[in-house]
Amino acid sequence: CLAVESDSDSTELKKTYVTSIEKSIQMLINSENRIPKNILTIKNKLKELTYGVFPKSENMWKKSTISNILNPFKHNIKAIYPGTYWCGDGDKSPNKKDLGFFETTDACCKAHDLCSENISAGEEREGLLNNGIFTRSSCNCDDAFYGCLKEANNILATHIGTTYFNILRPQCFKEYYPIVNCEKHA
Numbered sequence: 001c002l003a004v005e006s007d008s009d010s011t012e013l014k015k016t017y018v019t020s021i022e023k024s025i026q027m028l029i030n031s032e033n034r035i036p037k038n039i040l041t042i043k044n045k046l047k048e049l050t051y052g053v054f055p056k057s058e059n060m061w062k063k064s065t066i067s068n069i070l071n072p073f074k075h076n077i078k079a080i081y082p083g084t085y086w087c088g089d090g091d092k093s094p095n096k097k098d099l100g101f102f103e104t105t106d107a108c109c110k111a112h113d114l115c116s117e118n119i120s121a122g123e124e125r126e127g128l129l130n131n132g133i134f135t136r137s138s139c140n141c142d143d144a145f146y147g148c149l150k151e152a153n154n155i156l157a158t159h160i161g162t163t164y165f166n167i168l169r170p171q172c173f174k175e176y177y178p179i180v181n182c183e184k185h186a
Contacts, residue, residue: 013129016119017171022132086110087160105157108148115141119173128173139172 018026080088084100086109093099099106117138119130130136137145142165149161164170 013124013127015129015131016136016173018132019169019171021168022134025133081156081160083156084109086113087156102154102156104152105149105154105160108145108152108157109160111148112137112141112145115144117141126175132171134168134170136170137172139174142170142172 083102084106085093086106119125119136121133149157
């Protein structure tokens, strides 16, 4: 976690911890800087081939997060666990109220997705800069998500919890009054 002082006058942003999986993905995204220029023409060829398929946006090709690169495909591909509407990248709920077949687990994911205390990739909040590619949630939201998945007590909840907390291992943040120590929550 990163501790934040609410009454701090410091304007210096504290960067969040970037996990090895995020570093690997960032390296792939930023690898074009290390590729010889003649290979970069592939990017231009793809751009030409896909002209008219995607919304017209020059900035789309300049984004540095994996989400922004994959967003044009989101309407065709949803990385959502089968049997759920909320467990994965975003949601596919038809009316923002429905839950999937695995209701208990899906309710946990929905509550976590709708938690208002988060920092999106590339954004800042209260002196913290999320320099990673995954959203950073409040430790309170992550703790509630963990407890909810434990209570769901089914194989899907276990799989989602393992993926989120052990593989992706996103960093959470919490405000301490006053800052004494900073513990790492994963």
